[in-house]
Amino acid sequence: MDFVRKDILSVxxxxxxxxxxxxxxxDSMKEISHRDIKKVPTLRGKTIVYFFHEPSxxxxxxxxxxxxxxxxxxxxxxxxxSSIVKGxxxxxxxxxxxxxxxxxxxxxxxxxxxxHMIAKRVRASVINAGDGMHAHPTQALLDMMTVREKKGTLxxxxxxxxxxxxxxxxxxxxxxxxxxxxxxVVVSGPPTMIPTGIESMxxxxxxxxxxxxxxxxxxxxxxxxKERLGDFLFPSDREYANFFGLTHEAVSKARKDALIMHPGxxxxxxxxxxxxxxxxxxxxxxxxENGVAVxxxxxxxxxxxxxxxxxx
Amino acid sequence: xxxxxxxxxxIDPASNTDAVKDVVVEDGKIVELxxxxxxxxxxxxxxxxxxxIIDASGKWVVPGLIDMHTHLREPGHEYKExxxxxxxxxxxxxxxxxxxxxNTDPVNDNRSITDYILKMAKEASYARVYPVGAISKGLKGExxxxxxxxxxxxxxxxxxxxxxxxxxxxxxxxxxxxKRFGLLVISHCEDLYLAGKGVMNExxxxxxxxxxxxxxxxxxxxxxxxxxxxxxxxxxxxxAHVSTExxxxxxxxxxxxxxxxxxxxxxxYFSLTEEAVLDYDTNAKMSPPLRTKKDVAAICEGLRDxxxxxxxxxxxxxxSLEKELEFDAAANxxxxxxxxxxxxxxxxxDGILDPMSLVAKMSTNPAHILGIPAGVLKPGVSxxxxxxDPEIPRTIDIHxxxxxSCNSPFDGWNLxxxxxxxMVEGSIVFEEM
Ligand SMILES: [Zn+2]
Ligand SMILES: [Zn+2]
Numbered sequence: 202m203d204f205v206r207k208d209i210l211s212v213x214x215x216x217x218x219x220x221x222x223x224x225x226x227x228d229s230m231k232e233i234s235h236r237d238i239k240k241v242p243t244l245r246g247k248t249i250v251y252f253f254h255e256p257s258x259x260x261x262x263x264x265x266x267x268x269x270x271x272x273x274x275x276x277x278x279x280x281x282x283s284s285i286v287k288g289x290x291x292x293x294x295x296x297x298x299x300x301x302x303x304x305x306x307x308x309x310x311x312x313x314x315x316x317h318m319i320a321k322r323v324r325a326s327v328i329n330a331g332d333g334m335h336a337h338p339t340q341a342l343l344d345m346m347t348v349r350e351k352k353g354t355l356x357x358x359x360x361x362x363x364x365x366x367x368x369x370x371x372x373x374x375x376x377x378x379x380x381x382x383x384x385x386v387v388v389s390g391p392p393t394m395i396p397t398g399i400e401s402m403x404x405x406x407x408x409x410x411x412x413x414x415x416x417x418x419x420x421x422x423x424x425x426x427k428e429r430l431g432d433f434l435f436p437s438d439r440e441y442a443n444f445f446g447l448t449h450e451a452v453s454k455a456r457k458d459a460l461i462m463h464p465g466x467x468x469x470x471x472x473x474x475x476x477x478x479x480x481x482x483x484x485x486x487x488x489x490e491n492g493v494a495v496x497x498x499x500x501x502x503x504x505x506x507x508x509x510x511x512x513x
Numbered sequence: 514x515x516x517x518x519x520x521x522x523x524i525d526p527a528s529n530t531d532a533v534k535d536v537v538v539e540d541g542k543i544v545e546l547x548x549x550x551x552x553x554x555x556x557x558x559x560x561x562x563x564x565x566i567i568d569a570s571g572k573w574v575v576p577g578l579i580d581m582h583t584h585l586r587e588p589g590h591e592y593k594e595x596x597x598x599x600x601x602x603x604x605x606x607x608x609x610x611x612x613x614x615x616n617t618d619p620v621n622d623n624r625s626i627t628d629y630i631l632k633m634a635k636e637a638s639y640a641r642v643y644p645v646g647a648i649s650k651g652l653k654g655e656x657x658x659x660x661x662x663x664x665x666x667x668x669x670x671x672x673x674x675x676x677x678x679x680x681x682x683x684x685x686x687x688x689x690x691x692k693r694f695g696l697l698v699i700s701h702c703e704d705l706y707l708a709g710k711g712v713m714n715e716x717x718x719x720x721x722x723x724x725x726x727x728x729x730x731x732x733x734x735x736x737x738x739x740x741x742x743x744x745x746x747x748x749x750x751x752x753a754h755v756s757t758e759x760x761x762x763x764x765x766x767x768x769x770x771x772x773x774x775x776x777x778x779x780x781x782y783f784s785l786t787e788e789a790v791l792d793y794d795t796n797a798k799m800s801p802p803l804r805t806k807k808d809v810a811a812i813c814e815g816l817r818d819x820x821x822x823x824x825x826x827x828x829x830x831x832x833s834l835e836k837e838l839e840f841d842a843a844a845n846x847x848x849x850x851x852x853x854x855x856x857x858x859x860x861x862x863d864g865i866l867d868p869m870s871l872v873a874k875m876s877t878n879p880a881h882i883l884g885i886p887a888g889v890l891k892p893g894v895s896x897x898x899x900x901x902d903p904e905i906p907r908t909i910d911i912h913x914x915x916x917x918s919c920n921s922p923f924d925g926w927n928l929x930x931x932x933x934x935x936m937v938e939g940s941i942v943f944e945e946m
Contacts, residue, residue, distance in 0.1 A: 213721075292837055312839030313723035314793030333841070335723025370723055397726060398717035432709070 204502040208320045208327040211336040212378040226498035244273035250303040251277040254310040267496035295319040304504045326503040341374035343495040356383030361413040363389045364423030367396040376404045389413035393434040414451040421462040521569025526873040527889035538896040541939035575872045577609025577897030579879040582825035589618025594830040600639035602850040602916035604943040607932025609897040610641040614674040622647035622658040627666035643669035652676040664694040672699035688748025699751045702735035714787040714802045733759035740767040752776040756801040758811035765820040777823035780856035795843035796922040822878045826853040830918030858930035900934040
């Protein structure tokens with residue numbers, strides 16, 4: 202099949218076949234990262250603009266490495282905090298970006314829907330690197346890549362996602378992605394962090410982490426944001442760790458070969474104890490490595506011209 | 514100058530009239546309503562060369578429509594709307610009378626602003642304008658505005674629209690104090706704490722879009738509070754822009770108990786659901802937010818059974834500066850003066866309202882609630898009337914709006930029916946016949 206999309210805005214808009222194609226491409230991209238010379242000329246002469254409205258060291262570094270390995274030129278634009286508040290600069294910025302004739306714009310923004318707004322107004326391909334609480338498609342794709350790599354399949358698995366589901370774009374994108382590929386997703390966390398109607402996206406809700414972990418193939422822990430204390434979402438870190446954090450007991454309820462995942466950065470000792478994060482079931486570092494491969498695959502599929510990475 | 518509107522279907526709930534009649538207008542007043550006979554009309558035309566005849570056959574002739582909830586943005590935000598452009602939009606939409614909310618800059622919480630609005634409205638003279646004064650000084654929710662002075666200057670009601678009165682003590686005192694001046698208290702019911710940072714209805718769509726939700730209880734909780742306060746104080750409460758099923762239920766039950774409460778809804782609350790927000794359309798962002806099918810059904814039922822007395826537009830002009838933004842950052846509200854009637858006529862097509870009740874909700878009832886001498890067609894009253902073609906197809910085109918702003922989610926909608934002539938005190942302020 203050909204990949205004909207202009208933008209990658211959400212997992213929701215991708216078909217199962219497209220997801221398979223992206224993951225297959227990412228698998229071959231991963232091989233490049235293991236070579237001595239980790240660079241191919243595929244995207245020479247192409248320009249990628251990073252437009253990050255929200256701090257992100259990791260996602261940005263991952264994109265940057267992906268772009269460099271494919272020989273693309275990269276430029277970074279960050280808006281000042283004051284112009285973010287003003288808001289109307291988003292349209293202005295997209296006009297300015299368009300004038301630079303980039304091939305890809307990678308955008309992260311704290312407002313849900315912002316990448317859609319830009320994508321409608323520019324000819325360049327837009328990759329959503331995370332928008333508000335809405336979507337983080339590259340994260341979901343790298344998570345799916347990691348699970349497929351370890352489990353050999355994405356169908357028939359039981360995926361537990363635990364934490365602040367309400368405010369998590371990672372949770373939303375993974376719920377949509379894994380259910381689309383034929384797995385079942387159960388979400389868990391404090392009831393204050395389970396959004397209204399999440400079942401409509403295909404997730405089952407349970408409040409106890411042991412119930413969530415039972416027979417799970419994957420336990421994905423989400424980062425808890427301490428500023429949520431002010432929104433009355435939970436009483437303290439301590440209580441969170443006690444009732445909603447991952448425990449050995451919960452892990453013991455899961456399948457023996459269950460994977461422990463976390464999109465990072467981790468609050469060690471809050472949502473996940475260090476010995477589990479660093480333990481044998483943890484694939485947290487594989488996720489980081491696969492992030493580069495998935496982003497290379499997306500850049501390649503969007504602007505690389507031909508289908509197979511091995512062509513280069 | 515004598516003018517005869519001939520052969521139209523006169524629908525006047527105040528006199529319980531629904532019949533073909535000729536309406537004769539002279540010196541700004543209605544002088545006669547006669548059975549609409551072809552011969553009579555022609556005869557008068559021949560007899561008096563100075564008289565003008567408007568053929569209204571196949572059309573409705575109704576008392577001038579009244580929109581008791583608009584935002585005219587002047588003074589302070591003239592780039593969005595002025596009193597002139599707002600009243601032009603009103604005339605085009607079939608409204609002869611509008612009430613404008615006090616959230617201008619400066620706020621209409623004193624005589625000088627009320628005076629200014631009335632002066633500008635008189636100069637424009639496309640529609641009658643009744644200013645609504647503030648409940649609290651500066652809409653800050655801290656102290657009562659001077660109701661007596663506002664009333665003397667011409668304010669018709671008080672409201673902190675857009676800035677809900679969170680302090681229950683202040684709301685109680687406003688309802689009490691307003692009794693001395695016969696002022697209606699219009700409440701924008703929204704619990705700001707519960708609404709939090711919400712930007713759309715809380716539910717499946719907000720969850721999918723990753724937008725923060727506003728649950729129904731945000732509105733209904735305050736509706737319940739205000740009903741209890743109106744019942745306790747005897748002050749006259751009017752609930753603005755009802756959007757939820759629970760609010761309708763509380764108001765229905767309160768009316769049954771004899772609480773002095775009336776209510777309005779806006780066309781978007783019976784025409785759209787939260788699904789309009791998909792694709793992050795900021796023209797579907799308003800306060801209260803668009804709700805679900807279940808709420809729309811309850812609003813329709815509330816209109817049908819009389820729980821909701823009034824259809825008001827909540828005309829809220831905004832420019833692209835406020836609307837072409839991320840959904841979180843965009844301003845609330847849509848323009849409505851020029852779409853309200855066409856959207857409301859659909860209620861008649863759908864069998865929810867008969868023509869008489871529709872006219873009641875858009876003219877007779879608001880006149881009655883506000884206590885203004887309008888909303889009736891009878892000899893001796895000012896000739897404020899609207900001629901409606903209920904069948905004419907209409908495609909909403911935001912670029913044709915008289916309003917300065919075009920923030921409407923209804924652009925491109927195909928509807929049936931519109932106002933074709935609007936008359937204020939005998940002069941035609943809009944005509945498209
Ligand atoms: Zn309001
Ligand atoms: Zn309003």
